[in-house]
Amino acid sequence: MDIKEIIEATLFAADRPLSITQLQNIFGDMERPERPELVSALTAIANDYQERPIQLQEVASGYRFQIREELSPWVSKLFEERPPKFSRALLETLAIIAYQQPLTRGDIEQIRGVSVSTNIIRTLLDREWVRVVGHKEVPGRPAVYATTRQFLDYFNLKSLDELPPLPSISEVEDVAELMQAPMDAAGPGEQNDEIPS
Amino acid sequence: MDIKEIIEATLFAADRPLSITQLQNIFGDMERPERPELVSALTAIANDYQERPIQLQEVASGYRFQIREELSPWVSKLFEERPPKFSRALLETLAIIAYQQPLTRGDIEQIRGVSVSTNIIRTLLDREWVRVVGHKEVPGRPAVYATTRQFLDYFNLKSLDELPPLPSISEVEDVAELMQAPMDAAGPGEQNDEIPS
Amino acid sequence: MNDIGEPREPPPEPIAVVKGEPLSVAPDDLFIPPDALEVFLEAFEGPLDLLLYLIKRQNIDILDIPVASITHQYVRYIEMMNVLRMELAAEYLVMAAMLTEIKSRFLLPRPVDTEEEDDPHAELVRRLQEYECFKKASEALDVMPRSERDIFEVNVGTETIKVERKEPDVDLKEVVIAFREVLRRAEQVSHHHIQREPLSVRERMANILDRLQSVAQLPFSDLFNRKEGRQGAVVSLLAILELCKDGLIEITQSEPLTALHVRPLTS
Numbered sequence: 001m002d003i004k005e006i007i008e009a010t011l012f013a014a015d016r017p018l019s020i021t022q023l024q025n026i027f028g029d030m031e032r033p034e035r036p037e038l039v040s041a042l043t044a045i046a047n048d049y050q051e052r053p054i055q056l057q058e059v060a061s062g063y064r065f066q067i068r069e070e071l072s073p074w075v076s077k078l079f080e081e082r083p084p085k086f087s088r089a090l091l092e093t094l095a096i097i098a099y100q101q102p103l104t105r106g107d108i109e110q111i112r113g114v115s116v117s118t119n120i121i122r123t124l125l126d127r128e129w130v131r132v133v134g135h136k137e138v139p140g141r142p143a144v145y146a147t148t149r150q151f152l153d154y155f156n157l158k159s160l161d162e163l164p165p166l167p168s169i170s171e172v173e174d175v176a177e178l179m180q181a182p183m184d185a186a187g188p189g190e191q192n193d194e195i196p197s
Numbered sequence: 198m199d200i201k202e203i204i205e206a207t208l209f210a211a212d213r214p215l216s217i218t219q220l221q222n223i224f225g226d227m228e229r230p231e232r233p234e235l236v237s238a239l240t241a242i243a244n245d246y247q248e249r250p251i252q253l254q255e256v257a258s259g260y261r262f263q264i265r266e267e268l269s270p271w272v273s274k275l276f277e278e279r280p281p282k283f284s285r286a287l288l289e290t291l292a293i294i295a296y297q298q299p300l301t302r303g304d305i306e307q308i309r310g311v312s313v314s315t316n317i318i319r320t321l322l323d324r325e326w327v328r329v330v331g332h333k334e335v336p337g338r339p340a341v342y343a344t345t346r347q348f349l350d351y352f353n354l355k356s357l358d359e360l361p362p363l364p365s366i367s368e369v370e371d372v373a374e375l376m377q378a379p380m381d382a383a384g385p386g387e388q389n390d391e392i393p394s
Numbered sequence: 395m396n397d398i399g400e401p402r403e404p405p406p407e408p409i410a411v412v413k414g415e416p417l418s419v420a421p422d423d424l425f426i427p428p429d430a431l432e433v434f435l436e437a438f439e440g441p442l443d444l445l446l447y448l449i450k451r452q453n454i455d456i457l458d459i460p461v462a463s464i465t466h467q468y469v470r471y472i473e474m475m476n477v478l479r480m481e482l483a484a485e486y487l488v489m490a491a492m493l494t495e496i497k498s499r500f501l502l503p504r505p506v507d508t509e510e511e512d513d514p515h516a517e518l519v520r521r522l523q524e525y526e527c528f529k530k531a532s533e534a535l536d537v538m539p540r541s542e543r544d545i546f547e548v549n550v551g552t553e554t555i556k557v558e559r560k561e562p563d564v565d566l567k568e569v570v571i572a573f574r575e576v577l578r579r580a581e582q583v584s585h586h587h588i589q590r591e592p593l594s595v596r597e598r599m600a601n602i603l604d605r606l607q608s609v610a611q612l613p614f615s616d617l618f619n620r621k622e623g624r625q626g627a628v629v630s631l632l633a634i635l636e637l638c639k640d641g642l643i644e645i646t647q648s649e650p651l652t653a654l655h656v657r658p659l660t661s
Contacts, residue, residue: 009272010275013264013275014549018275026274048249052205054550057551065551066552066554067555071203071555072556075207076555078223079555080557083561083563084562086564088575091569091571092573094564095576100596101599101600102596102642127561131604133600134604134607134642136641137659144603144642146603147600154564155569163566163593164566164570209548209550210550266545269543269545283536286439288535291532295531295535308528310441310443310485310489310521310525311483352535352538352539361531
């Protein structure tokens with residue numbers, strides 16, 4: 001087996017860059033190639049892959065094969081995960097902010113009857129659907145949240161007025177029934193969040 | 198960018214075998230190649246690597262690049278952990294499932310003549326070599342096991358057909374002959390009871 | 395527990411006889427150091443495996459090895475395990491019983507029609523053959539090229555690949571349904587009062603707060619937009635009053651009859 005082949009195979013098998021010393025250690029004491037021999041093998045391998053979509057790259061900790069950057073637009077599809085679905089807790093928080101803004105996290109918690117995780121708030125802020133519009137003058141000065149223009153844009157609304165009107169509490173039951181039919185036909189929300197793979 | 202290059206890069210970037218369908222999905226709706234086009238690209242790639250220390254291999258769940266087996270003595274030096282050794286009990290259980298699937302744990306125990314430890318079944322399930330494909334309609338509704346694609350991938354196989362054929366009964370006939378022998382000879386204590394080493 | 399065949403009688407008496415004797419009196423040819431025996435037992439995957447070993451060990455002359463001999467050897471191993479009080483899988487004992495029964499059948503004159511009842515000897519031979527098939531298959535499986543030992547996958551750096559993170563999609567209906575659920579729950583749990591200002595007021599409240607983020611205060615009149623007409627003015631006024639009530643802003647006037655100002659409540 002010749003040195004070049006062994007080195008090429010080793011570089012392909014490794015899940016990290018390999019230094020010249022690490023490559024030398026692949027070989028037994030008797031057959032270990034000298035540094036120059038190894039370097040010229042590496043050069044030859046790099047040449048062989050000139051025309052291929054991968055290349056031998058020297059990085060700080062050694063040598064490794066890499067995908068050529070031009071192929072990123074295609075190869076990246078491999079790593080794109082199907083977007084996850086938002087949790088019920090997040091949707092409720094978003095809905096409460098939309099209908100009851102401006103309000104603090106404490107207000108949201110009071111309405112939901114359970115605490116609101118920091119993660120949910122952060123997700124809504126990251127997504128730019130919600131922003132901090134002030135701080136309430138009570139101990140701790142909690143942030144006051146409201147929805148954003150991006151929120152309206154995303155849901156294709158000109159203003160919050162266009163959000164579907166909500167019934168007063170006593171009407172909830174009736175309206176819930178009224179809404180049931182078209183909602184269920186449309187699908188989202190009530191059923192399983194699982195996406196079949 | 199041509200299809201062959203994109204596919205080659207994608208196969209290199211993936212950390213698992215990719216099926217034809219998965220490869221097709223790398224492309225946008227407009228540029229998605231048909232199956233035959235993809236297959237011929239794969240053939241061309243496999244040819245390009247004919248002389249290299251890596252090869253394009255088809256296994257049960259798709260195509261992957263792997264190091265040519267002749268080079269594994271060198272390449273294995275990269276990995277400090279020794280490859281796992283599997284116990285005879287595990288291998289026997291796996292072989293029985295592979296050749297006799299689908300079957301229950303009771304069926305396996307019947308063939309082996311001893312109980313199968315829960316650990317072995319759990320290891321096989323954890324490794325995703327075996328999965329539960331149903332339940333037998335008998336009291337207790339025992340799970341029915343079968344092997345998975347991952348099992349085939351692990352053993353470098355495309356399908357169960359590629360498993361070596363199960364030795365036929367005729368090949369192990371001597372057992373029958375031995376047991377068939379007449380009753381006359383051999384009183385107690387005649388043979389030496391050697392301990393196998 | 396494995397069901398090894400038809401119900402059998404309990405293990406026959408030889409085991410009990412040997413059990414009674416101390417280990418030192420065991421016949422010389424039976425003596426095996428206890429640790430060796432343990433190794434021995436671990437080397438086998440059950441009674442079929444042990445039996446197969448005993449048979450295979452003597453395939454020099456087939457005719458010389460009758461069931462009686464195999465049975466005898468097998469039973470002696472089992473007795474020894476018992477003498478040494480070694481943990482023994484029950485399957486071994488069941489097999490001993492089965493062998494003894496087969497042996498006793500051979501000693502009795504054969505019935506004329508053997509077809510009628512099931513023949514435990516033939517059944518045992520079948521099972522031994524079947525087991526040997528799979529034992530060989532498992533040995534073959536063990537030497538097949540496999541990942542981690544013989545097959546190594548190719549790893550290529552993917553640092554050059556840029557991946558966009560995709561955000562989950564939400565349907566407006568889901569938001570509405572979520573809020574409906576909140577209302578229903580709120581009603582069930584307590585009589586929590588959810589205020590029901592028109593959304594335009596709520597939106598205006600948020601806008602006013604937002605504007606007050608960047609400036610210390612705003613003239614009261616700036617919060618009204620002439621173009622919005624009377625209705626817009628009402629919305630603004632309600633929003634301001636609501637914010638005051640919530641303690642989020644205050645309305646100030648430096649002197650009587652001067653312009654009103656609105657500023658966020660900050661200490």
